[in-house]
Amino acid sequence: PRAGRRFLPVSTERAVRGPPGPGLSAPCLCRRERVRAMFYHAYEHYLESAFPYDELRPLTCDGQDTWGSFSLTLIDALDTLLILGNVSEFQRVVNVLQEGVDFDIDVNASVFETNIRVVGGLLSAHLLSRKAGVEVEAGWPCSGPLLRMAEEAARKLLPAFQTPTGMPYGTVNLLHGVNPGETPVTCTAGIGTFIVEFATLSHLTGDPVFEDVARKALKALWKNRSDIGLVGNHIDVITAKWVAQDAGIGAGVDSYFEYLVKGAILLQDKELMSMFLEYNKAIKNYTKFDDWYLWVQMYKGTVSMPVFQSLEAYWPGLQSLIGDVDNAMRTFLNYYTVWKQFGGLPEFYNIPQGYTVDKREGYPLRPELIESAMYLYRATRDPTLLELGRDAVESIEKISKVDCGFATIKDLRDHRLDNRMESFFLAETVKYLYLLFDPDNFIHNDGSDFDVVVTPYGECVLNAGGYIFNTEAHPIDPAALHCCRKRKEEQWEVEDLMREFYSRKKTKKFTLKRPPDHGEGETAKDPEDASSEKAGEKRSSKKSSHSLLSCPSQSFTSKLAVLGQVFLDNT
Numbered sequence: 001p002r003a004g005r006r007f008l009p010v011s012t013e014r015a016v017r018g019p020p021g022p023g024l025s026a027p028c029l030c031r032r033e034r035v036r037a038m039f040y041h042a043y044e045h046y047l048e049s050a051f052p053y054d055e056l057r058p059l060t061c062d063g064q065d066t067w068g069s070f071s072l073t074l075i076d077a078l079d080t081l082l083i084l085g086n087v088s089e090f091q092r093v094v095n096v097l098q099e100g101v102d103f104d105i106d107v108n109a110s111v112f113e114t115n116i117r118v119v120g121g122l123l124s125a126h127l128l129s130r131k132a133g134v135e136v137e138a139g140w141p142c143s144g145p146l147l148r149m150a151e152e153a154a155r156k157l158l159p160a161f162q163t164p165t166g167m168p169y170g171t172v173n174l175l176h177g178v179n180p181g182e183t184p185v186t187c188t189a190g191i192g193t194f195i196v197e198f199a200t201l202s203h204l205t206g207d208p209v210f211e212d213v214a215r216k217a218l219k220a221l222w223k224n225r226s227d228i229g230l231v232g233n234h235i236d237v238i239t240a241k242w243v244a245q246d247a248g249i250g251a252g253v254d255s256y257f258e259y260l261v262k263g264a265i266l267l268q269d270k271e272l273m274s275m276f277l278e279y280n281k282a283i284k285n286y287t288k289f290d291d292w293y294l295w296v297q298m299y300k301g302t303v304s305m306p307v308f309q310s311l312e313a314y315w316p317g318l319q320s321l322i323g324d325v326d327n328a329m330r331t332f333l334n335y336y337t338v339w340k341q342f343g344g345l346p347e348f349y350n351i352p353q354g355y356t357v358d359k360r361e362g363y364p365l366r367p368e369l370i371e372s373a374m375y376l377y378r379a380t381r382d383p384t385l386l387e388l389g390r391d392a393v394e395s396i397e398k399i400s401k402v403d404c405g406f407a408t409i410k411d412l413r414d415h416r417l418d419n420r421m422e423s424f425f426l427a428e429t430v431k432y433l434y435l436l437f438d439p440d441n442f443i444h445n446d447g448s449d450f451d452v453v454v455t456p457y458g459e460c461v462l463n464a465g466g467y468i469f470n471t472e473a474h475p476i477d478p479a480a481l482h483c484c485r486k487r488k489e490e491q492w493e494v495e496d497l498m499r500e501f502y503s504r505k506k507t508k509k510f511t512l513k514r515p516p517d518h519g520e521g522e523t524a525k526d527p528e529d530a531s532s533e534k535a536g537e538k539r540s541s542k543k544s545s546h547s548l549l550s551c552p553s554q555s556f557t558s559k560l561a562v563l564g565q566v567f568l569d570n571t
Contacts, residue, residue, distance in 0.1 A: 028386065032437035034393055036084055038406070039077075039430045042421060045405040046073050052100060058405035059419040067117065067423075068109035068174070070101055075121040076427035079474055082132045083431060083443060090132040094125065098145050103153050106175040111160045111168050112190040114153060116255075116472040117423060119197045122150035123204075124474035130453070131442070131463055141462070142204055142455055142484035154201055154210055166216035167191045167237040184238040188231050191217050192256030195263035195272070196470045203481040218263075221256065222275055229282030230298040231256070247298040248287055250309035255471040258314060261321055266468045266478050276322075291330040292351055306352055308338065310345035310366050317372035320379045329380065332372055336388055342412040343395040345369055356413065364408040364420070365400060367428035367473065374436045378444065389436045396429075428473035443467055443475060455483050 042056070050056040050063025054072035057064055066072070074093055081090045126146035130136050137144055159177035160168040169178050170186040195218060198210035224240050225231050226247075233244035233252040249257060257279060264273035286301040287293045293312060295305035313335050319328035338349050345368075348360035370392055377385040399415050400406045406425060407417040435441055442449075445465030453460050460483035467475035 028437045028439075031390060031393060032434060034397075035430060035433045035437060038393070038397065038401075039080065039084060039426060039434070041401070042405045042426055042430070043077055046077075046421070046426075049404055055423055056405050056421045057419045058402050058407045058421045059417065061404040064420075067113045068107050069105060070103075070114075070118055071097070072117055073421075073423040073426060075101075075125075076117055076423040076472065078121060078125045079128055080426055080431045080434075082128050083434060083441060087132045090125075090128075091134055094129065094132075094134055094146065097122075097149070101149065103149075103156050103174055106173065108171050108173050108179070109156075110190075111157050111170055111172050112187075112193055114157060115194055115197055116470055116474075117427070118153050119150050119157075119201070120470040120472050120474040120476075121427070122146050122153065123197060123200055124470075124476060126150065126204075127462075127477050127480050128475075130451070139456055140453070141460075141480050142206075142457070147204055150197075151201060151205055151207075154198065158209065158213065161213040161217065163237045165220045165237055165240050166213065167220045167235065167240070168194075168213075168217060169237060184236045185234050185243050186237050187234050187252040188221060189251075189253055189255045191235070191237070192221050193259050193471060195259050196266060196468060196476060199263065199267055200476055200481060204484050206484065218260070218272070218275075225279075226298045228286065228299065228301055229278060230286060230296070230301070231279075232298045242298065245298045246295045246304050248295040248305075248309075248312070249283060249293050249315050250295070250312040254311050254314060258318055258471055261318055262468050262470075265321070266476065266481065280322075291327070291334050293331070294351070306350065307357060308335070308349040308351055310347050310349075310363065311368060313345060313366075313368035314371055317368075317375035320372075320375045325376070325379050328372070328376060329382070332369075332376060333384070335369055335372075336384075339369060339388065339391065339395075343391075343399060343415075344409055344412050346412050361411045361413055362409055362418070363412050364418075364422055365396060365406060365425045365429050367424060367432050370429060370432040370436065371469075371473070374432045377436055386436065389433055392433060424472060431473050453483070457484060 042058075045058065045061070046056040046063075049061040051074065052071045053063030054066045054068070054070060055064055056073065074097065078090060078093050078097075081093065123146075126144050127141055129144065129146065130140065141147070156174045157168075157172055160170075160172040162178075163169065163184075167186065168191060169182050169184065170190050171182055172178055194214035195211070198214035202208050202211035220240065221231055221235075224235065224242070230247035231253065232242040233246045233248075235242050244252070247253070257276060260272050260276035260279070263269060264271075264276065283293070286296050292308060293315065294303050295307065296302060297304050316328035316332040316335070319325070319331070335345070339345055341354075342356070342363075344363035345366065346356040346361050346363060348357035349355070350357050370389065373385040373388045376382065396406060399409055400417065402417070405421045408420045408422065410416045410418040435443055438444075442463065443465075445463065447464045447466070450464035451462045453462055460479070462477055462479050462483070464477075464479060466478055468478055469475050
C-alpha cells in the first residue's frame with residue numbers, strides 16, 4: 001500500500017518577513033533564516049524520499065517505520081510549519097493526514113511515544129488550525145477532524161492502563177490491546193508522561209477517562225516513592241516493585257518531573273506542583289553536586305552513576321518554569337561546556353573523567369539543551385544563550401548535514417554518522433532553535449494579541465500566549481481547556497429547562513439556534529422583553545463593555561440566553 005502512494009510535493013511557500021522586529025537583531029535574523037533552511041532541507045527530503053514511512057534514512061535516501069507506521073515525521077513537523085509561517089503547507093498536510101493515517105492496524109506501538117508524538121502532535125495542530133487558516137467546523141475547538149484523530153489514537157492506548165496499579169504497560173497492540181506476554185516492566189517516564197495530552201483531550205471532548213487514567217498513574221508513582229523521596233528508573237506495573245532503582249533526572253525518569261510542572265501550570269493544579277516541589281527537595285539533597293546531577297540509589301541516596309546524560313539537559317528549562325533561574329543558569333553552563341568540547345551532547349558523559357562513556361558517544365540531534373536555552377533566554381536575555389544556538393546551528397550543519405537531510409551522529413569523537421533522522425529533529429530541535437532566534441513569534445505572545453471565538457459553551461479567548469509545550473515540543477494553548485466545559489450546576493439547570501420546554505411543546509414552539517462560528521453571536525433576550533427587540537440583533541465581542549480578558553459576573557439566565565440561544569415562539 002505504501003508503494004502505491006504518490007509523493008505530494010511540499011508547498012514552496014516561505015513566509016516572507018519584514019525588517020527585524022524590535023526584539024530581533026540582524027545576527028538573530030540571519031540565524032533564524034539558517035534554521036528555516038535547515039528545516040526545509042530535512043522536511044522536503046523526508047517527503048521526497050521517505051513519506052509515508054515514519055522517518056527518513058538520510059544516508060540511503062529512503063524511509064523506515066519506527067514507532068508504529070503513522071507517517072510520524074509529518075505529524076511531528078506539522079506545528080513547526082506554522083511556527084515558521086507556512087500556512088499553505090500546514091493546510092495541505094492536514095488534508096493528507098486525514099486521508100492517509102489509520103490507527104486501526106495490527107502494530108505494536110510504544111504507549112509513551114505514541115502519546116507524545118501522535119496524540120500531542122494532533123492536539124497541537126487541531127488547536128492551531130484556525131490560526132493557520134484551516135476552515136474549522138462548527139463547535140471548534142470542541143470538535144474537529146484532528147481532535148477526533150487524536151482521540152482515536154488515545155483510545156488505542158487506554159488498554160495499557162488496565163493494570164492493578166493504574167500504571168500502564170509500555171507497549172500496546174493498536175488492534176488487539178496488550179499482548180498476553182507483554183512485559184510488565186515500564187520506565188518511570190513511560191508512566192508519568194500523559195497528563196498534558198490526556199487532560200487536554202478530556203477537556204476538549206468532555207470524556208474524563210483520559211485525564212482520570214493519567215492522574216491515577218501519576219499518583220501511583222508518587223505513592224511508591226522511596227522513604228527519602230526518590231523514584232527509580234523502571235517499575236513493575238502489576239506488583240509496583242521497583243526493578244531499576246537508580247534515581248536521577250535523566251533517561252527513563254525525565255518527563256515525569258517535566259509533566260508534574262507542566263501539568264500543574266496547564267491545569268492550575270496545586271497538588272501536581274506540590275509533588276514536584278517535594279521531589280525537587282530530594283533531588284537537590286541527594287543527586288546534586290556542584291551544579292551537576294548524578295544518579296543515586298533510590299533508597300540510600302548513594303551515588304550509583306557519576307554521569308551526565310544528554311536527556312538531562314531539559315532540567316535548566318524546567319527550573320526556569322518554577323522561577324529558579326540562577327540555579328538553572330549554573331547547570332546550563334556546565335552542560336554547555338560539554339557541548340563545546342564535542343560539538344554536541346554525548347548520550348552519556350562521565351563527569352569525573354570529563355569524557356564520553358563507552359558505547360554512549362552518539363548525538364541523535366537531541367533538542368534538550370537548545371530547549372533550555374530557549375526558556376532561559378526568555379527569562380534572562382543572556383547573550384550566552386544565543387551563543388549556544390549559534391554553536392548548535394554550526395555543529396549540526398557541519399557534522400550532520402548530508403544530501404538527503406540530517407543524520408544522527410553515531411560518535412561525536414570522530415563524527416561518524418548513522419542512517420537515521422528521528423522525527424523529533426523537526427518537531428523539537430529545529431523548532432526550539434527557531435524560537436530562540438525569533439522573539440516576535442506568535443508562540444511568545446504576551447497576551448497583548450488574542451482571538452475570540454464562540455463555542456457551544458460561550459465566548460472563548462484563544463492564542464493569547466502561555467503555550468505549554470509537551471515533551472515533544474508540541475504547543476498546547478491552555479486557554480482552550482476552558483472553551484469546552486460548563487459548570488456542572490449549569491448543566492443541571494439546562495437539563496431542567498429543556499425538560500420544561502419539552503413538556504410545554506404541545507402548546508408552545510421553541511427553536512434551538514447554534515451560535516455562528518465566526519466570532520459573532522445573537523443578542524441575549526429575555527423572552528418577556530423580546531417582543532420589543534429584533535431577535536437577530538448582532539453584537540460584536542470587540543465592543544463589550546468589559547475587557548475580554550476579564551471574567552465579569554453574569555447571571556446564569558443571561559448566559560443561557562447567549563450561549564444556548566434558546567428562544568420561545570413569541571420571539
